[in-house]
Amino acid sequence: MSRALLIVDVQNDFTEGGALAVAGGDDVASAVSDFLALHASEYDVIVASRDWHDAEGDNGGHFGEVPDFVDTWPVHCVAGTPGADYDPLLVTDAVTHHVHKGQGRPAYSMFEGATESGETVGAILTTAGVITADVVGIATDHCVRASALDAIAHGVRVRILTDLIAGVAPEPSTAALAELAHAGAELIASDAA
Template sequence: MSRALLIVDVQNDFTEGGALAVAGGDAVASAVSAFLEAHAADYEVIIASRDWHDAAGDNGGHFAAEPDYVDSWPVHCVAGTPGADYDPLLVTDAVTHHVRKGQGEPAYSMFEGVTDAGDTVGAVLTQAGVLSADVVGIATDHCVRASALDALAHGVRVRVFTDLIAGVAPETSTAALAELAHAGAELAESVQA
């Protein structure tokens, strides 16, 4: 049975000091790196996603001068800028596939992005025969939630490692984890890997 690790949006703009910083983002980057050092060989596929928004335009209404922080946001993770880079505390040597999402449009799930070769996450998982995936990253209540729900919809057994995620707000993060558990995801800590 093939396993995948899905690393969601551990980027400079989502960690401390970024345009949409999430408290605990740097700690997640460090902890995911430590986890990879110990467990990368346990996975057939390791996919890391990044928001990669266009510099011009509003990216389908995703960027706004007066964002509502639900459907519209301040400018963040613009393609080719330092904000779109992986957090420097995230060591990506073991990553087998890098995915970019949100080019010209809103995108929360890594399943909405493509690799440099143009493959979708679903295609990568299917080709590798992945039956289970562990999900980590930022932000629990947005892109982690959407990516884990899409992994479930793809027919993959999902575990969300609650010690390797960080959310925007406690209330919405708790609600997202409850929704994921209800949808069939297992909530676990990475020591259970």
């Protein structure tokens, strides 16, 4: 029985000062690093995802000239730019797999991405025999939600570490957590993990 930690999109463009900054993003980056310092050895697999959008084009309609912040967004996390880098407060030494997603198309779930060698998150978890996964990162109401739902659909028992996530807005974040709980995710604080 293997365990995984899924770290979703803790990137400069999603933390304070970024193109799509989420309040508390830097705090999440720092807290995830602290959690890893204490608990990394408890996980067989640690996957970290990053939005990695193409510089040219609108990435399948993901970038909008007048974004609606529902389906279209300002330019963010362009591959190879500082905005796409991990937040410097996130220590990634323990990460076993780095996943890029959203190349030329919208992608919210880390399960839509792949490593540089082409491994998908689903394949990584299956190969490692992962049956439980803890999910942390940004943003609760978008990419954390989508990644956790896909993990559940993949047959993994999911726990959301509620003090290691940050959302775009309170109301949709609360709704996302309720949806995840109804789908079978356990909502717990990291000190209970």
